[in-house]
Amino acid sequence: MLLNQNTLLLGKKVVLVPYTSEHVPSLGPSLCPCRYHEWMKSEELQQLTASEPLSLEQEYTMQRSWREDADKKWQAQPGVTEESCMAGDVNLFLTDPGDPAVGEIEVMIAEPSCRGRGFGTEAVLMMMSYGVTKLGLTKFEAKIGQGNEPSIHLFQKLHFEQVAVSSVFQEVTLRLAVSEPMRQWLLEQTSHVAEKPYRAGSAEPH
Template sequence: MKINENTLLDGNKVVLVPYTEEHVPRYHEWMKSPELQQLTASEPLTLEQEYDMARSWREDDDKCTFIILDKQRWADSRVEEEQCMVGDVNIFLTDPTDPSLAELEIMIAEPSYRGKGIGKEVTCMMMSYGVTKLGVKKFQVKIGLDNEISIAMFKKLHFQEVSVCKVFKEVTLELTVDESVRKRLLEHTTDMKERDYRQSCSSRQGGLSP
């Protein structure tokens, strides 16, 4: 999406940045993993296809994606941004007749970062962005039935199970954004700051605090 092509979201443990060509090689390596292919229900792409995909994420009006960075590592200007990557988070506007409905996906690709509360923080940050910037009024997630950790996390965030697809072995959960949900989201992300991505990168490369 053009709306977030220069947006950085600064959280407690993570920084969310737009998916650029700089991130593609590491992302491509991640997606060679059969485990991640299964968790994301995706097929492996060639490196060139991955670059095309990154361009479509940036330009398509129905997709919004951020790369998840380890904030502590990213604060060290000696570490390349690609080496700070942890995973990604996406919003798909799946229904052309209802732009307020969004499918949410999150992938913590680096195993060492799982089980540390990062998934919850990123999910709340992305939902807050979706509500305040994209006008999302209902979130939907589709999760593999064997991915019990993700299912439990979304249920803790008050998502309700609406259907189970035995064929695809996945469960669909939904959350309608009413005033109480909106208030809770904003409370969860009270420390989140939105910054200019390119300006932050320039500051970082100059050795200044971003």
């Protein structure tokens, strides 16, 4: 993630910023009820994301690994302002050492009030466009829990096709090869996105 640790992407509905230590603490409902550590206490999100609850110290350790690991190209927090309206996260992994053109992508809209508003769709499109134009990716993969119908539907809407089902991990795998027409479509969908330098707290409402 060192490549883009100072990059902010500004869309119409979401702002994507790098995952920093400021996004981890839970400050309580009066200040920011939707920070990452608080979200991941939710049993629903644990089931949808096949995640285990982590201690605050473990969350900080994970955050530091995102900053230092070159194979994790971005974890970004979609929202309008960082303190008051974090909505979830979108991740892009380089998981195949033999094929650096493949990116595994995932998205989580953790804040219930932010679901069904197109935030996840725009976040995924923005991340895919970044992967194609900045990282040279030509293929994307998404692994989603079988019961996570909203996420499966989102990726199918973006032209991903289901290619495998794992009964062991209870997940489906969807893939998308970025042909030239698909690349042009993706760039059209994200033509409004602006790339700016990131400083903690610099995401602005729009």
